[in-house]
Amino acid sequence: MSDQTPQxxxxxQSLKKRYRKEKRFRLYGMLxxxxxxxxxxxxxxxxxxxxxxxxxxxxITLEVPLDGELMYLQDPGxxxxxxxxxxxxxxxxxxxxxxxxxxxxxxxxxLNRLVGSYAANQVRDLLKTQPALLGSTxxxxxxxxxxxSVYVKHADNPAYSIRLSEQQRRWVxxxxxxxxxxxxxxxxxxxxxxxxxxxxxxxxxxxVGSLLTMVVTLVIAFPVGVAAAVYLEEFAPQNxxxxxxxxxxxxxxxxxxxxxGLLGLAVFIGLFGMPRSVPVVGGLVLALMTLPTIIISSRAxxxxxxxxxxEAAEGIGASRMQVVLHHLVPLAMPGMMTGSIIGMAQxxxxxxxxxxxxxxxxxxxxxxxxxxxxxxxxxxIYLWASSAEQGFIELASAGIMILLxxxxxxxALAIWLRKRLxxxx
Amino acid sequence: xxTANLLPLVLVMTAVAYGLAYMRSRSVAEPLGGIRxxxxxxxxxxxxxxxWCSLPALAVLAAWVGFEGRVIQSLVVSSLPAHLAPDNAGxxxxxxxxxxxxxxxxxxxxxxxxxxxxxxxxxGQLRAQSQQFKSILVVLIAVLGATFAWTRxxxxxxxxxxxxxxxxxxxxxxxxxxILTTVGIVFSVIFETLRFFGRVPxxxxxxxxxxxxxxxLRVDQVGSDGxxxxxxxxxxxxxxxxxxMLVAVPTGLLSAVYLSEYASRPxxxxxxxxLEMLAGVPTVVYGFFAALTVAPFIRDLAEALGLQASSQSxxxxxxxxxxxxxxxxxxxxxxxxxxxPKSLRDGSLALGATQSETMQKVLFPAALPGIMGGIxxxxxxxxxxxxxxxxxxxxxxxxxxxxxxxVTTVTVQIVTxxxxxxxxxxxxxxxxxxxxxxxxxxxxxxxMVALKIVRKYREQYE
Numbered sequence: 001m002s003d004q005t006p007q008x009x010x011x012x013q014s015l016k017k018r019y020r021k022e023k024r025f026r027l028y029g030m031l032x033x034x035x036x037x038x039x040x041x042x043x044x045x046x047x048x049x050x051x052x053x054x055x056x057x058x059x060i061t062l063e064v065p066l067d068g069e070l071m072y073l074q075d076p077g078x079x080x081x082x083x084x085x086x087x088x089x090x091x092x093x094x095x096x097x098x099x100x101x102x103x104x105x106x107x108x109x110x111l112n113r114l115v116g117s118y119a120a121n122q123v124r125d126l127l128k129t130q131p132a133l134l135g136s137t138x139x140x141x142x143x144x145x146x147x148x149s150v151y152v153k154h155a156d157n158p159a160y161s162i163r164l165s166e167q168q169r170r171w172v173x174x175x176x177x178x179x180x181x182x183x184x185x186x187x188x189x190x191x192x193x194x195x196x197x198x199x200x201x202x203x204x205x206x207x208v209g210s211l212l213t214m215v216v217t218l219v220i221a222f223p224v225g226v227a228a229a230v231y232l233e234e235f236a237p238q239n240x241x242x243x244x245x246x247x248x249x250x251x252x253x254x255x256x257x258x259x260x261g262l263l264g265l266a267v268f269i270g271l272f273g274m275p276r277s278v279p280v281v282g283g284l285v286l287a288l289m290t291l292p293t294i295i296i297s298s299r300a301x302x303x304x305x306x307x308x309x310x311e312a313a314e315g316i317g318a319s320r321m322q323v324v325l326h327h328l329v330p331l332a333m334p335g336m337m338t339g340s341i342i343g344m345a346q347x348x349x350x351x352x353x354x355x356x357x358x359x360x361x362x363x364x365x366x367x368x369x370x371x372x373x374x375x376x377x378x379x380x381i382y383l384w385a386s387s388a389e390q391g392f393i394e395l396a397s398a399g400i401m402i403l404l405x406x407x408x409x410x411x412a413l414a415i416w417l418r419k420r421l422x423x424x425x
Numbered sequence: 426x427x428t429a430n431l432l433p434l435v436l437v438m439t440a441v442a443y444g445l446a447y448m449r450s451r452s453v454a455e456p457l458g459g460i461r462x463x464x465x466x467x468x469x470x471x472x473x474x475x476x477w478c479s480l481p482a483l484a485v486l487a488a489w490v491g492f493e494g495r496v497i498q499s500l501v502v503s504s505l506p507a508h509l510a511p512d513n514a515g516x517x518x519x520x521x522x523x524x525x526x527x528x529x530x531x532x533x534x535x536x537x538x539x540x541x542x543x544x545x546x547x548x549g550q551l552r553a554q555s556q557q558f559k560s561i562l563v564v565l566i567a568v569l570g571a572t573f574a575w576t577r578x579x580x581x582x583x584x585x586x587x588x589x590x591x592x593x594x595x596x597x598x599x600x601x602x603x604i605l606t607t608v609g610i611v612f613s614v615i616f617e618t619l620r621f622f623g624r625v626p627x628x629x630x631x632x633x634x635x636x637x638x639x640x641x642l643r644v645d646q647v648g649s650d651g652x653x654x655x656x657x658x659x660x661x662x663x664x665x666x667x668x669x670m671l672v673a674v675p676t677g678l679l680s681a682v683y684l685s686e687y688a689s690r691p692x693x694x695x696x697x698x699x700l701e702m703l704a705g706v707p708t709v710v711y712g713f714f715a716a717l718t719v720a721p722f723i724r725d726l727a728e729a730l731g732l733q734a735s736s737q738s739x740x741x742x743x744x745x746x747x748x749x750x751x752x753x754x755x756x757x758x759x760x761x762x763x764x765x766p767k768s769l770r771d772g773s774l775a776l777g778a779t780q781s782e783t784m785q786k787v788l789f790p791a792a793l794p795g796i797m798g799g800i801x802x803x804x805x806x807x808x809x810x811x812x813x814x815x816x817x818x819x820x821x822x823x824x825x826x827x828x829x830x831x832v833t834t835v836t837v838q839i840v841t842x843x844x845x846x847x848x849x850x851x852x853x854x855x856x857x858x859x860x861x862x863x864x865x866x867x868x869x870x871x872x873m874v875a876l877k878i879v880r881k882y883r884e885q886y887e
Contacts, residue, residue, distance in 0.1 A: 018779055025781035029683025032676045033696060036755075039748045040703055046718050047710070227599035235593055236600070248603040254802060254872040255865065256809020258836050259610055262861040265843065266613030273494030288606050295603070321589040349707025352811035352836070356843050378709040378812075385713045385816060393717065400710050407705065 047404075051397025057186040057199060058149040060115060060175065062094035065137045066127065076131035087120035087127075088112060091142070098180065099171055110168050114175075116143040118200055143188070143199045144181060146391045148172055152181060153394075160390055189398065193364045194380065198391025201384075203399055205366045209279060209359075209374030210348060210406075212367060216283020217290060217347050222340050224287075225294030226329070229336070232295070233302045234324050253292035260289045261353030269357060276358035277373045285353050290343040297339020301332035334421035341414040345407045351378040377403045431486060431560060435567055439479040442571035446474030449578045457580060465585040473584045474574035476591055482567035489559045497551045501544050509540050524548055614865060617858030624852050625653045630859060632656065636822035636833075638842060638853050653856055655863065657822035661832030665743045665814060666807040668828055672747025673807075674800055677754025684755070685762050686780055704752035712816030715745035720817055727829055735831035737819040743828065746813050750803045757799030761792045761879075766886055794885075798878035805871035809864060811836040835860050 068074055070093060073085035095111045096102060102111055119142040127134060144152070147163045151172055154160040164172065175181040192202025228249075236242040264285035268274045274281050305328050313323045329336075354360075359375050360383065367374035375383070377399065384396035450470040454460045460467055498521060509520070520541070526532040527545035534542050578584075622630070633654015680700060684693050720741035727734030734740075765788050773783040789796075819831030820841060842857035 018782070022779040022781045025784070026683070026687055029679045029687060032679035033683055033700070035676050036680055036700055036703060036748070036751045037696070040699065040706075043706070043710070043714050043748075046714060050717075224599045224602055227596045228602065231593075231596035231600040235596060245600050245603055248607045250876055251869060251872050252603060252606055254805060254868065255610070256806075256811065256836070256868055258809065258811045258839060259614075259861060259865050259868075261843075262839070262858060263606070263610045263613050266617065266858070267609050270613075271495075272491045273498065288602075291602065291606070295600075319585065319589060321592060345705065349705075349709070351707070351709045352815075352840065355815075355840055360844055378707055381713065382709050382812070382816065385709075385716065396713060400713060403707060404710070407707070411705065 047397050047400050051394055051399075051401050053153045054394040054396075054398025054401075055186050055189065056153060056183050057188055058144045058152045058181060058183050059141050060144050060148075060181045061139060061141045062091065062180065063097065063137055064090045064094045064123065064140045066090055066123070066133050066135060067093075068134050073127070073134070076127040076134055082124060082128060085124070087123040090123060091115055091119055098175065098178070102167075102171075107167070110165060111171070113145055114148055114168065114171065116145050116197065116199055118143065118197070146197055146199050146389065148181070149199050150391060152176065152183065186398075189395070193366050194362055194375070194383070195364065198389050198395055201392070201395060203377070203380060203395075203402060205363060206375050206377045206380035206399070207402070209363075209367050210376040212279035212370055212374060213282040213286065213354075213376055214344060214348060216280055216370060217286045218340070218344060220284065220287035221290045221294055221343070221347075225291050225340070225343075226298050226336055228291070229295045229298030229302060230324055230329065233299050234320070234328070249292050249295055252288075253296065256352075257289055257350055258352040258356065260285050261356030263288070264353060264357045275371065275373075277361045277363075277375070278371050279367065279374050280370045281357050282354050282359050282374075282376065283370075285357060286347040286350060289350065289353065290347045293343035293346065294336075294340050297342070298332070298336040301335025301339065302328055304335065305331045331423070334417055334423075337421075338414045338418045341410050341417070345410040345414075348410070349378055349403065349407060351382055354379050355382075377406070431563055435479060435482050435486070435563065438482075438564075438567045438571065439475045442478035442567075442574065443471045443475040445571075446575060446578055447471035449575060453578055453580060463580045464583045469584040469588050470574075470578045472588045473591075474571055474578070476588065477570035477574035478567050479570075480591075481570050482563050485566055486559070486563050489555075489562070493555050493559070497548065497555060500551060501548050504544055504547055506540050509538065528552075610865065614858050614862040617855050618862045621852065621855035621859040624855070629653060630655055634824060636838070638838075638856055653852070655835070655860065657824040658833060658835050658838055658860070659863075660824060660826070661739070661818070661822065662808055662834040662836075664739050664826060664828065664832055665746065665818060665834060666804060668740060668743025669746035669750055669807045670800070670804055672744055673750035673754050673803060676747075677751045677803075678758050678796070680751065681755040681758040681762060682784055685759050686784060700755060701752050703749065704756075706749070708749070708810065708812035709816070711745050711749050712812040712814075715741050715813055715817035719745055723829075732829060734829040735819065737817060737831040738829050739818060739832045740828040742814050742817040745817065746807055746810055749810070749813070750807055753803045753806060754799060757802065758792070758796050761795030761799060761882070762788055764795065764883065764886055765791045792882075794878050795882040798875040798882065801871050801875035801878070805868040805875070808871070809836065809868050811840060815840050835864050839864070 067090060070089045071085045071087060073081055075081055092108060092112055095114065099107075099111065102108065122140070122142060126138070126140070143149075148168075150160050151162050151164050151169065155162065162169070172181060188200065189202050189204075191204055192200070193205030195201040232242070232245065236245070264281055268281045268284055269276060309327050309331065310323055313327050318326065354376060359379050361373055361375065362383075363373050363375055365372075381396050381399040381403065384392040384399060447467050447470070450463060450467040451460065454463050454467070457463075463470075501524060502517060502521070505520070523532065523537060523541060524545045525548065527534060527537065527542065528549045534545075630653050633652060634656045635652040635654050636657050637652045684697060684700075688696060716737075720736055720738060723738055723741050723744075724734045724736050727738075769787055769791060770783055773787040774780070778786070814834045814837050818837055819833055820837065821831065822833050822838075823830055825832060839857045839860050842853050842860075
């Protein structure tokens with residue numbers, strides 16, 4: 001009895017220490033989760049705070065005198081005159097109505113730099129399509145110059161440097177106060193291709209390019225992946241070849257994506273002579289990359305169909321292929337589709353292999369087919385993020401938000417499909 | 426006819442073949458007393474006709490499209506007179522692009538030699554001929570196939586067996602695509618790598634300690650001028666990956682432990698998908714975050730502490746990469762920990778051990794091999810990760826272990842070597858393939874070892 005008391009005491013004392021340890025361990029776990037989720041939160045807030053201004057455009061509304069003498073233009077139907085005419089002049093005149101005191105050459109140059117460089121083209125195109133407007137005064141809306149846009153949107157953000165003179169700032173402030181310079185929803189972003197100027201750059205080209213690429217990927221990867229999964233699950237004999245195929249699939253799932261880019265460059269472009277930067281090649285490369293994901297998830301889906309179904313079908317005389325095509329594949333389809341959508345979402349966000357097959361080209365036009373040069377969303381984001389112009393940063397963040405929106409939609413679709421169509425046996 | 430039109434045409438012909446064979450099988454069965462006197466259902470006769478019509482034609486079409494460009498190009502180049510014939514691949518691609526621009530009308534014919542104009546005309550001619558032959562051949566094969574299948578709609582022939590065997594072969598070839606892809610990868614890197622080693626000695630590549638491919642612009646200068654030692658790239662890759670693993674392994678492991686041991690079911694159901702979202706974020710987003718937010722932050726922080734930090738520090742890229750890898754580590758270790766037999770855990774708890782003691786002294790040692798496998802897989806992902814380092818790590822190859830310095834990695838160099846203006850065949854481009862081969866070999870080894878460990882571990886407890 002006598003030596004039990006100190007032992008119990010010892011245990012009781014150590015118990016406290018052990019419980020403290022337990023608590024600490026638990027705290028570490030919570031801390032780890034907090035770190036992970038905290039980074040996710042910081043990532044998202046950082047991108048949203050940088051990118052929401054990308055959805056805003058800054059425009060200036062001016063009363064433009066479409067005076068023929070001012071532009072040296074008598075006949076808008078004459079293409080030679082149209083090429084020679086000075087369409088900046090009426091815009092300058094319209095600006096000078098606001099600032100009559102600005103008349104020196106220097107002032108005029110600074111005034112001209114308030115509107116975007118595509119403004120003159122806008123006037124030209126207007127006169128080309130509606131020659132009757134010559135001589136009238138028209139209220140037109142132009143995109144402002146990028147420096148002005150940065151000033152209007154980010155005047156009090158230290159991350160941006162304002163490249164406007166004192167005088168220009170005063171003018172812009174006045175125009176904003178008068179309501180001539182306004183901000184509105186950036187529809188340019190959704191209606192144009194790439195541009196050297198941030199305010200004139202759109203993401204539509206990249207979205208269409210991504211769509212075309214994804215179509216190629218889906219058309220190739222889904223049937224091939226499902227067929228491969230069916231073969232491996234249902235028909236493959238137990239032999240070396242089958243083992244080799246399985247080892248290959250498992251390894252391909254973990255091969256770095258950039259290696260697939262090298263494959264595309266050497267085989268599709270080098271060996272088969274396919275053109276660079278086209279959605280077909282991009283789609284092929286991404287299809288090979290997503291194939292393992294689709295095969296693995298399709299196999300799991302086929303495996304989850306209960307054996308009773310197979311036995312019942314075989315029992316009434318169905319052939320092996322009939323069992324597969326009439327019963328197993330239709331029943332496993334929701335699972336296969338879920339896996340494929342997740343694989344496609346991965347492919348949508350993939351950048352590295354596409355850089356190597358030339359989808360980094362600067363392409364202004366929205367691609368119009370599987371064989372026209374294109375870029376894709378993540379590559380466009382990469383290009384914008386590495387551009388020197390500061391206006392591109394917000395566009396890159398806005399692009400990321402659009403890309404994430406697509407991916408979240410796809411994943412939500414996958415979850416919905418799983419909940420909705422998957423049967424519990 | 427264009428390929429884009431030929432493809433739908435073949436499909437339409439297939440549909441017609443299907444319909445005709447279906448009707449014929451019924452009309453054949455009619456005098457016999459119904460389709461039950463056929464060996465197979467009409468559907469199978471029709472399906473066989475469709476397969477005969479489409480498969481050979483499509484195979485020929487694919488082969489033709491795959492090789493026509495090459496063949497036409499070589500024909501055009503060989504038509505050039507000797508003084509214009511290109512000496513190397515770089516010149517060849519220049520001449521070819523000139524010719525094709527000319528034939529597309531993008532280049533003024535007056536500004537190039539007459540021979541090139543002739544070649545451009547030849548190119549146009551050959552293309553037109555190729556289109557013609559292709560269309561005739563494909564349609565002919567489709568018709569022949571369909572006709573053959575049509576004559577074989579006979580009550581005695583078991584069409585179902587034929588169709589099923591063909592399908593089986595089709596399924597097999599789809600599975601074999603995995604092998605083809607691996608073979609394609611190996612061959613695409615191996616040839617260029619061998620050519621690279623023809624110019625730069627293997628030993629220099631493997632053990633050289635300076636990397637500056639930019640100087641090797643002229644082919645005849647290579648041996649003496651361009652430096653292709655991959656050691657600095659390798660150490661850079663290792664440095665960034667090590668930082669990433671330092672972040673990811675403890676965080677991932679502890680999160681997995683917390684989620685599997687402590688979190689209640691509803692909490693787990695919310696937290697786990699959120700954690701997995703980290704893996705779903707595209708790498709270009711992480712790259713953006715690393716380059717524009719984390720790197721400046723680290724630079725400012727280091728400056729505040731009186732340290733010199735590059736604006737493209739290895740630390741920034743490594744940290745962000747670590748965050749990206751957390752879910753890989755956590756979900757793999759979660760699987761592994763859950764695979765430890767319940768009896769081990771119950772026994773330990775019954776002896777009075779706390780949960781953390783059970784975890785640390787029983788479950789963790791038992792799960793260690795599996796966890797190691799998971800960590801290896803995560804490391805291979807870190808080594809092969811491209812976008813984060815392309816955007817956030819530097820280009821200059823410094824041989825350093827200081828995480829505040831800028832380093833470059835194998836993947837960054839592959840991308841930079843292959844995205845600038847390229848001339849195929851220069852030591853620069855070939856070097857990218859050699860680097861790709863090293864990367865492939867290293868990640869392959871990691872994956873194989875990891876998969877083997879994980880499998881062995883699973884078998885141990887099953």
